[in-house]
Amino acid sequence: MEQSCKVCRKWQRHFYWNHMDPKNVKFFVKMEASNRNHLDLPRKFARNFKGKIREIVKLTGPSGKAWQIEVLKTKNKLSLKSGWRNFVHTNKIDENDLLVFKYSGNSAFDVLIFDPSGSEKVASFTIKNETETEAEAESESESDAEKTSSESDTSIRVFIPPKRISSDIEISSSATGEQKMSVLNDTGSSRQIKKAKQSTCDRSYFMSWNLEMSVAEQKIADEMATATQPGSKLFVKSLTPSDARNLSIPQCFANENIVKESQPISLQLANKEKVFCARYMCSSRRNRQYIGYGWSDFVQEYKLKDGNLCLFEVKKLDQREKFVIVVHVLHLREN
Numbered sequence: 001m002e003q004s005c006k007v008c009r010k011w012q013r014h015f016y017w018n019h020m021d022p023k024n025v026k027f028f029v030k031m032e033a034s035n036r037n038h039l040d041l042p043r044k045f046a047r048n049f050k051g052k053i054r055e056i057v058k059l060t061g062p063s064g065k066a067w068q069i070e071v072l073k074t075k076n077k078l079s080l081k082s083g084w085r086n087f088v089h090t091n092k093i094d095e096n097d098l099l100v101f102k103y104s105g106n107s108a109f110d111v112l113i114f115d116p117s118g119s120e121k122v123a124s125f126t127i128k129n130e131t132e133t134e135a136e137a138e139s140e141s142e143s144d145a146e147k148t149s150s151e152s153d154t155s156i157r158v159f160i161p162p163k164r165i166s167s168d169i170e171i172s173s174s175a176t177g178e179q180k181m182s183v184l185n186d187t188g189s190s191r192q193i194k195k196a197k198q199s200t201c202d203r204s205y206f207m208s209w210n211l212e213m214s215v216a217e218q219k220i221a222d223e224m225a226t227a228t229q230p231g232s233k234l235f236v237k238s239l240t241p242s243d244a245r246n247l248s249i250p251q252c253f254a255n256e257n258i259v260k261e262s263q264p265i266s267l268q269l270a271n272k273e274k275v276f277c278a279r280y281m282c283s284s285r286r287n288r289q290y291i292g293y294g295w296s297d298f299v300q301e302y303k304l305k306d307g308n309l310c311l312f313e314v315k316k317l318d319q320r321e322k323f324v325i326v327v328h329v330l331h332l333r334e335n
Helices: 002-018 043-052 084-090 134-147 215-227 251-257 295-301
Strands: 026-030 056-060 066-074 077-080 098-105 108-114 156-160 167-173 179-184 190-193 205-208 233-238 263-269 276-283 288-291 308-316 323-332
Touching: 043 077, 066 084, 066 276, 084 295, 215 308, 215 323, 233 251, 251 288, 263 295, 276 295
Parallel strands: 056 108, 205 233, 263 323
Antiparallel strands: 026 098, 056 066, 066 077, 098 108, 156 167, 156 205, 167 179, 179 190, 233 308, 263 276, 276 288, 308 323
């Protein structure tokens, strides 16, 4: 009899996870302090649903508003990462609150939020819409870029540390699409060339054309660049208010050094072990590249602000074109 019951229970589990309508699947999570920045979904759910969940899921809160959340998949584990912190903050979720997840198909969940007394959390019903698709993120980033056109300019400079080669190179695009470079020599004179000669110094770095660095800043940037991993690609940027949500990447740099398609990437602060899942966005329609999902969480975690001068180190992780971007913060500039 006992053996028969075990067989029945095994069949019931198999039917639940493999034959029942997935939209009937539900689970709950009790909010803990350790869950504010990421959330590990129940192991039984993760083990049986891992193949049905994409890299980005949609969470719809009690207000009917929705969020896009990055998912980190490991062996028998699903974790909500980039975007989860914003979901928690905006929905006023506190420790000991109870969250009920109901799968609605297409990597989407409806989330009910209850306070410790068992009542629905009223504050979660009256919030601003935080829904963001790639197209909307792109549109908002484009608007930000218009306000700070210099950040998305097709002109950039390639700064080569003066101890090695004293040159300043401007790369720009003409109306016909032809790329030209202006090279400034030690005397201050310039000459235009259509194609730059490859430098033997692999620690040169790119920066926006209108970014002016002091001698001291250039020295710090040079030292940081020298200490980076050989073969990695570097660009320097001073953060602006529009970079709080999405980080625009210099167009020429992105076209030459990063694959031309949207994909998940990793973000890491120099000398820190914590890795953030993020999304590299490539708009072929507007010929724009930027970091979307995950960047705002990175900014909040390390309290980056307008004026921070940063050196970005782009490294290829493997042969499948996966990238990690390591951020080196030079210092906070005076505005």
